[in-house]
Amino acid sequence: MARIAAFLxxxxxxxxxxxxxxxxxxxxxxxxxxxxxxxxxxxxxGRWIAYQVDPQEGNGRxxxxxxxxxxxxxxxxxxxxxxxxxxxxxxxxxxxxxVADTRKAKLKKKKAEDMPKDxxxxxxxxxxxxxxxxxxxxxxxxxxxxxxxxxxxxxxxPKLLAEVTVSPRKDTLVPxxxxxxxxxxxRKGVTKKPKGDNLTLLNLADGTRRTVTFVSNVVMSDNGxxxxxxxxxxxxxxxxxxxxxxxxxxxxTVNGQTTLVDSSSTNKIYKGLAVDKAGRQLAWMTSADSAGxxxxxxxxxxxxxxxxxxxxxxxxxxTPVEPPYRTLADTLTKALPNRWTVNEYREPKxxxxxxxxxxxxxxxxxxxxxxxxxxxxxKVRMDVWSWNDSRLQPMQQKRLKEEKERGFLxxxxxxxxxxxxxxxxxxxxxEVPTVAFxxxxxxxxxLGLSDLAYQVQSSWDPGHTDLYLxxxxxxxxxxxxNDVMASDPKLSPGGQYAYWFDERDSLWRAWSVADGRRIDLxxxxxxxxxxxxxxxxxxxxxxxxxxxxxxxxxxxxxDRYDIWQIDPTGREKPANLTNGWGRTNRIRLRRAxxxxxxxxxxxxxxxxxxxxxESDKHTGVLKATPPASGxxxxxxxxxxxxxxxxxGKARNAPTMTFYRGNFQEPINLFLTDTTFxxxxxxxxxxxxxxxxxxxxxxLVKWVGTNGTPLEGLxxxxxxxxxxxxxxYPMLTYxxxxxxxxxxxxxxxxxxRSTINxxxxxxxxxxxxxPDIVYTTGQPGPNAYDCVVPGVLSLLDRPYVDRxxxxxxxxxxxxxxxxxxxxxxxxxxxxxxxxxxxxxTSAYGGIRWETGVVRQFQYEKTQSRIGGTLWDKPMNYLENxxxxxxxxxxxxxxxxxNDADGAVPWQQGIEFFSGLRRLGKPVWMVVYNGEGHNxxxxxxxxxxxxxxxxxxDHYLKDAPMPVWMKDGRSAVEKDRGEMKY
Numbered sequence: 014m015a016r017i018a019a020f021l022x023x024x025x026x027x028x029x030x031x032x033x034x035x036x037x038x039x040x041x042x043x044x045x046x047x048x049x050x051x052x053x054x055x056x057x058x059g060r061w062i063a064y065q066v067d068p069q070e071g072n073g074r075x076x077x078x079x080x081x082x083x084x085x086x087x088x089x090x091x092x093x094x095x096x097x098x099x100x101x102x103x104x105x106x107x108x109x110x111x112v113a114d115t116r117k118a119k120l121k122k123k124k125a126e127d128m129p130k131d132x133x134x135x136x137x138x139x140x141x142x143x144x145x146x147x148x149x150x151x152x153x154x155x156x157x158x159x160x161x162x163x164x165x166x167x168x169x170x171p172k173l174l175a176e177v178t179v180s181p182r183k184d185t186l187v188p189x190x191x192x193x194x195x196x197x198x199x200r201k202g203v204t205k206k207p208k209g210d211n212l213t214l215l216n217l218a219d220g221t222r223r224t225v226t227f228v229s230n231v232v233m234s235d236n237g238x239x240x241x242x243x244x245x246x247x248x249x250x251x252x253x254x255x256x257x258x259x260x261x262x263x264x265x266t267v268n269g270q271t272t273l274v275d276s277s278s279t280n281k282i283y284k285g286l287a288v289d290k291a292g293r294q295l296a297w298m299t300s301a302d303s304a305g306x307x308x309x310x311x312x313x314x315x316x317x318x319x320x321x322x323x324x325x326x327x328x329x330x331x332t333p334v335e336p337p338y339r340t341l342a343d344t345l346t347k348a349l350p351n352r353w354t355v356n357e358y359r360e361p362k363x364x365x366x367x368x369x370x371x372x373x374x375x376x377x378x379x380x381x382x383x384x385x386x387x388x389x390x391x392k393v394r395m396d397v398w399s400w401n402d403s404r405l406q407p408m409q410q411k412r413l414k415e416e417k418e419r420g421f422l423x424x425x426x427x428x429x430x431x432x433x434x435x436x437x438x439x440x441x442x443x444e445v446p447t448v449a450f451x452x453x454x455x456x457x458x459x460l461g462l463s464d465l466a467y468q469v470q471s472s473w474d475p476g477h478t479d480l481y482l483x484x485x486x487x488x489x490x491x492x493x494x495n496d497v498m499a500s501d502p503k504l505s506p507g508g509q510y511a512y513w514f515d516e517r518d519s520l521w522r523a524w525s526v527a528d529g530r531r532i533d534l535x536x537x538x539x540x541x542x543x544x545x546x547x548x549x550x551x552x553x554x555x556x557x558x559x560x561x562x563x564x565x566x567x568x569x570x571x572d573r574y575d576i577w578q579i580d581p582t583g584r585e586k587p588a589n590l591t592n593g594w595g596r597t598n599r600i601r602l603r604r605a606x607x608x609x610x611x612x613x614x615x616x617x618x619x620x621x622x623x624x625x626x627e628s629d630k631h632t633g634v635l636k637a638t639p640p641a642s643g644x645x646x647x648x649x650x651x652x653x654x655x656x657x658x659x660x661g662k663a664r665n666a667p668t669m670t671f672y673r674g675n676f677q678e679p680i681n682l683f684l685t686d687t688t689f690x691x692x693x694x695x696x697x698x699x700x701x702x703x704x705x706x707x708x709x710x711x712l713v714k715w716v717g718t719n720g721t722p723l724e725g726l727x728x729x730x731x732x733x734x735x736x737x738x739x740x741y742p743m744l745t746y747x748x749x750x751x752x753x754x755x756x757x758x759x760x761x762x763x764x765r766s767t768i769n770x771x772x773x774x775x776x777x778x779x780x781x782x783p784d785i786v787y788t789t790g791q792p793g794p795n796a797y798d799c800v801v802p803g804v805l806s807l808l809d810r811p812y813v814d815r816x817x818x819x820x821x822x823x824x825x826x827x828x829x830x831x832x833x834x835x836x837x838x839x840x841x842x843x844x845x846x847x848x849x850x851x852x853t854s855a856y857g858g859i860r861w862e863t864g865v866v867r868q869f870q871y872e873k874t875q876s877r878i879g880g881t882l883w884d885k886p887m888n889y890l891e892n893x894x895x896x897x898x899x900x901x902x903x904x905x906x907x908x909x910n911d912a913d914g915a916v917p918w919q920q921g922i923e924f925f926s927g928l929r930r931l932g933k934p935v936w937m938v939v940y941n942g943e944g945h946n947x948x949x950x951x952x953x954x955x956x957x958x959x960x961x962x963x964x965d966h967y968l969k970d971a972p973m974p975v976w977m978k979d980g981r982s983a984v985e986k987d988r989g990e991m992k993y
Contacts, residue, residue: 036706036731039761039775041957043705045070047761048698050672050682052093053659055080056101059666061138063095063104064682066698069762070950075106076696077136080668083684083693087141089134099158099237102139103217107149108132130167135217144220150210157290159237160218161266165228166211208245214264223264227257230284234292239318240264241274241295243283259283261297263318274316275299275338282309287370289363293319294427296341296361296370308380311355312343313372313425341425341435342374348437348488349423352377356420364455368428369485371450373420374439403468408864422448424485438488445481445490449504453612456508458526459483461490473868473881476551478502482511482526493524493531500554506613507565510581516552519543521570523581534579538587540572540596546750548787550872550879559604562614569614574601578640590640591622594647599627602635602647607662616641619687623657624649630712630755632657634671634689650689656680656756662687670695674758676710676728706731708774712755715806717786718798724752725783725803728774735812742817742968743779744768745804745840747796748826750784763953764960766823766846766908766946772961777969781807785829789879793832793892800829801837817841817968820903821960824848824916824945825875828894831924834905835897842967844960846908847916847945849876850895850924855917856882862914862944898927904934906963908956910943936963936977958993 046068053064062080067073075092078085095106110129118128130148137143148167155161209227216222231242243261260276261283274295275283285298295318300311316338344354359373384392396406404412421441426433441448445461460480467477480494480502493511502513505523512523512534521534521542535542547553559569559576568579574595578588595602604614605621620637633652637645651657651671659672667687674680679699685692711727730741746768761771770780783803787795800820808815820840822830827848834843849855858867871878871889878888890896905928909921921937928935938959940952947953965971975992985992 036704038706038777039772041763041954043701044761044763044954046701048073048679049760050680050696050698052095053661053670053682054095054097055661055663055668055670056097056104056138057099057664057666058101059663059668060101061097061104062668062670062684062695063097063106064696065093065095066696067093069760070112072109072112077104077138078684078695080684083695085695087136089136092134096154098154098160098217099156100160102137104136104138105152105154105162106134106136107152108134108145126169133164135162135215137217144215146213146215153231153233154217155233155237156235157237158235159233159266160216161233161237161240162215162217163231163233163240163242164213164215165231166213168210168226212242214240216266225262230286232286232288234288235290236292238266239288239292239295240266241286241288241297243286243297261286261295261299263295275314282311284357285311285313285360285372287361287363289367290365291367293317294363294367294370295338296363296372298355298357298361300357308378309357310344310377311357313341313355313361314338315341315370315425315427339435341370342372342423342437344377346437348439349374350376350439356418358418359420362452363427364452366455368426368455370425370427371452372423372425374423375420378417401469403465405472405859405864405866407859407861411862411864419446421446422450424450426486433486436486438485440483440485440488445479445483448483451504451506453610454506454508456504457485458504458508458511459485460502460504460511462502467496471869472866473872475869475873476516480511480513480524482524494522498552501557505561505565505568507561509565510568512558512568512581514542514555516543516554519553521555521558521568521579523568525581532581532583534568534581535570535577535587538577540575540577540589542570542572542577545573549874549877550789551874560611560614562616564613567616569604571603572596574599576602576604590645591637591647592645595624601625601627605634605660607660608664620645621660622647623660624652625753626652629654630753631655632756634660636687636689651692654756656758675756676758677707678758680758706775707771709733710755712752713781713803713807715803717802721786721799723784723786723799723803725781726752726755727807728770728780728782730774730777730779733812735810737812739812740814740817741777741779741812742814742819743781743804743807744773744819744821744964744968745781745783745800746770746821746826747783747785747800747829748822748824750786751782752784763950764957765948765953766956767826768821768844768960769957772957776961778964779807779813787877789877790885790888791892792877793829793894794836795877796829797833797836800833801839804839819843819964819968821964822846822848823908831894831905832892834903835894835900838902840903842906842964843903844906844908844963847910847913848894848907848920848924849916850893850920850927852876852878852889852893853882853886854923855920856889858917858919860915861917895924895927898924898933899931901928901931901933904967905936906960907935907937908939909937910940910945910947912942913945915945955991962993 048066048068050064050066055062060080063077065073065075072091075089075095076085077087091109092106093109095104097104109131114129132145132147133149133152135144146164150165150167152164209229212225212228212231214223227245228242229245233240241263244257244259258276259281261274263272263274282300283297287296295316297314298311300309342355353374354377356373356375361370361372363370398406423439426436445463447462448459450459461483462478464478476498477496478499479492482491482493498516499513500516504511509526510523515522520536523532523534525532542555543553556571561568570577570579575593576590578590591602602622602624605623617639619639622635624633624635631654634650634657635647636650637647655673655675657671657673661670669685671683672680673683681694681696681698683692684695708731709729713725713727715723717723759770762769773780783800785796785799807813818840819842820830821844823846827845830843830845831848855867856871860867870876878885882889907921907925909918911918925935925937943952962974966973981992
């Protein structure tokens with residue numbers, strides 16, 4: 014019996030070992046299938062949930078689940094951008110074109126308009142039936158009610174559709190015989206593609222459809238009762254009998270009737286359609302369609318569908334006739350400056366209450382005189398850089414399209430039965446070009462901003478602005494703050510206060526509209542409302558605000574840990590709303606915004622919060638009792654060594670969702686209710702991770718050379734045993750501060766510029782990510798004083814191989830990596846991406862992605878020199894790696910791409926050519942046409958291969974790859990030869 018028992022034990026042990034296949038390291042082949050879950054949507058009744066699960070490359074899927082069952086439901090391959098209808102009866106989603114089909118079209122070099130298009134799928138949540146519509150460009154339905162779905166389908170797709178045209182006698186839609194609308198014949202027999210697309214109107218309630226051709230734009234009211242669309246003119250391209258009447262049309266979903274709202278016998282452009290939430294007011298823009306015109310002049314038209322019925326005629330008098338529409342603004346509008354017109358690039362927008370219509374106006378562009386007498390190769394092409402230009406020439410070029418299309422906010426009064434109905438007020442102008450408005454609220458005054466007086470100095474000292482109150486009735490502008498450094502200035506929801514954080518005084522301030530006076534909201538309070546960890550030469554910003562309570566009664570502001578309640582009238586003393594609970598426990602509390610349409614905070618409801626525990630970086634979800642009930646009591650609903658985020662709630666039900674993950678657990682979506690009693694995990698992304706060597710992360714602490722306490726992260730391979738006697742190579746990567754990301758999940762992915770931590774750890778590297786704390790004027794030495802002591806503290810651990818250390822950084826981190834190796838030979842290999850090597854030449858350079866000169870960066874922000882090149886020349890020299898290149902003994906790999914818009918790639922050239930002349934081992938990879946960080950996934954995959962080959966060679970004794978040994982010649986590049 015003993016032998017039999019021993020045999021059975023051995024048998025089961027061997028069977029178990031056989032069943033458990035050994036884990037393997039990550040490879041580049043794993044990247045594409047790594048999934049993420051996102052874009053969750055809850056139906057309003059809380060019963061249904063939909064979410065996307067997408068791989069990094071390939072076809073994703075949309076999953077739809079019954080929240081009451083708390084289990085995954087139906088799966089729709091390639092589904093995305095899903096939306097539930099307001100009645101929670103249907104789900105509408107887009108179906109992405111299969112990746113293989115898109116790739117095939119690219120290989121055939123098809124034009125953008127000929128590429129395959131998405132489809133739309135409608136799911137009936139009650140019956141489970143689906144309806145699919147192909148070649149859809151966009152879709153919409155009423156946000157608050159209605160059963161009609163409107164879809165614009167590509168007209169260039171060969172498909173037989175019933176064209177619907179307008180009967181000029183009855184103004185109703187009449188279906189014609191099915192016609193191929195892929196091309197239309199001109200009078201000369203030449204075919205051309207039609208203008209506009211096909212509009213399909215689908216009634217989800219009964220399945221009926223209507224199709225209209227040559228549609229250029231469509232909008233729908235929030236209640237789903239009014240659909241407005243415009244049709245393009247095809248008069249010059251269609252055969253007689255096929256003519257389409259261009260114009261604006263209205264389809265009433267209640268009675269099924271279509272009305273011709275505006276039309277013209279001449280060629281017209283109709284665009285900028287708008288409809289109010291109730292579907293009772295329409296607005297649109299129109300202009301003559303002059304072929305090849307450089308300047309088009311638009312007018313704004315309006316129709317009220319709820320206009321009163323005509324009054325019965327009295328004897329001998331005609332019956333008043335309601336005009337089909339009225340013109341609200343054009344070149345003759347008195348409220349506009351001379352030669353101004355409606356701006357075509359900004360669509361009109363009704364306020365939610367329908368009492369205002371916001372639109373943009375602008376000066377009529379001057380038609381340029383064309384030089385037809387000078388050949389192109391003889392025309393002078395040059396720029397003039399003038400010392401008193403408000404913006405540098407590169408910035409002007411970057412903003413050329415924006416400036417040519419610039420519009421100035423204008424408003425028209427639509428208040429019914431008002432003597433001011435139709436009154437136009439120009440709110441923004443050249444002196445105050447920026448005016449913010451929120452259609453959800455309708456306040457008399459709006460907030461305007463102008464930085465015109467400070468544009469020259471913004472090159473080295475950005476952030477100055479003037480604040481104005483703008484009267485929407487008259488357009489009158491009153492300056493309420495002069496030359497302030499204001500963080501995120503806004504208007505309170507009720508319009509009673511303008512408010513902002515004044516960075517100069519580190520105070521929250523407000524302007525009382527009624528009293529016309531400034532209020533210092535936080536003066537004298539014991540807490541700091543500015544960023545306590547701010548370490549650049551600029552002024553610190555604020556921790557932000559949670560918002561205003563109903564009726565503009567209180568403003569809720571954040572300090573580092575808690576929420577403060579401020580009474581702007583001063584009648585009540587400021588109160589720490591969370592009773593100092595956050596500061597006592599060193600937990601950073603922030604309000605969770607569960608309603609994206611919220612106008613103001615209701616203090617009578619529960620206060621949902623997120624928290625970050627500073628001590629160990631874990632996070633959680635918390636709930637406080639309604640603040641209006643008195644003293645706030647806080648309960649921790651969920652808390653663990655994870656990152657909690659993305660909290661959502663159904664509009665009309667207690668159903669809630671949230672995301673959770675950490676370094677070892679992929680991010681997944683969870684379902685719960687307002688009790689948070691039993692959260693259910695809905696997704697299980699990336700199950701393949703269970704078969705891959707992963708790792709763990711530890712929060713480490715040390716003291717910098719200057720005595721500063723510091724924190725960082727140490728990532729360790731799976732199966733790590735510090736007492737096993739094994740030594741690991743270690744890579745050090747850094748960028749500012751990262752300790753707070755301890756519980757973040759990190760996706761395996763191709764490198765766009767930095768090492769991928771999961772890949773490195775899975776392949777046997779330790780990865781150290783230290784925080785850096787700065788002082789002004791010494792960014793390079795600061796990095797050395799923080800990073801090197803952190804590495805040295807880890808060398809005391811027996812498992813770190815001090816002879817196999819690498820360092821890597823990108824951009825600001827790349828600069829610091831380059832600087833550190835001028836000061837130490839601690840590292841055996843270094844990789845620096847997009848690094849500034851010479852601060853003296855970089856200082857006056859241009860950030861080509863924005864056209865901004867780089868001076869501000871060195872004087873005020875990240876580069877932290879804190880002065881000009883002529884004020885602090887030695888700081889620029891002493892912090893530049895190039896001037897100490899002769900000290901470098903660490904083999905270096907550089908990446909600097911030739912379209913880098915942040916750090917000019919000449920910086921890489923300077924550093925490379927200097928090291929090359931000094932005979933230092935250096936390589937530089939340059940991805941053509943790529944910017945600061947790689948955007949092409951194929952290039953990112955290539956960089957990943959080369960970067961890890963570089964580190965593996967120096968830190969793991971792997972053979973030197975061919976590209977490092979032999980380079981890549983221009984001839985080999987021309988032939989398309991790749992070498993690794």
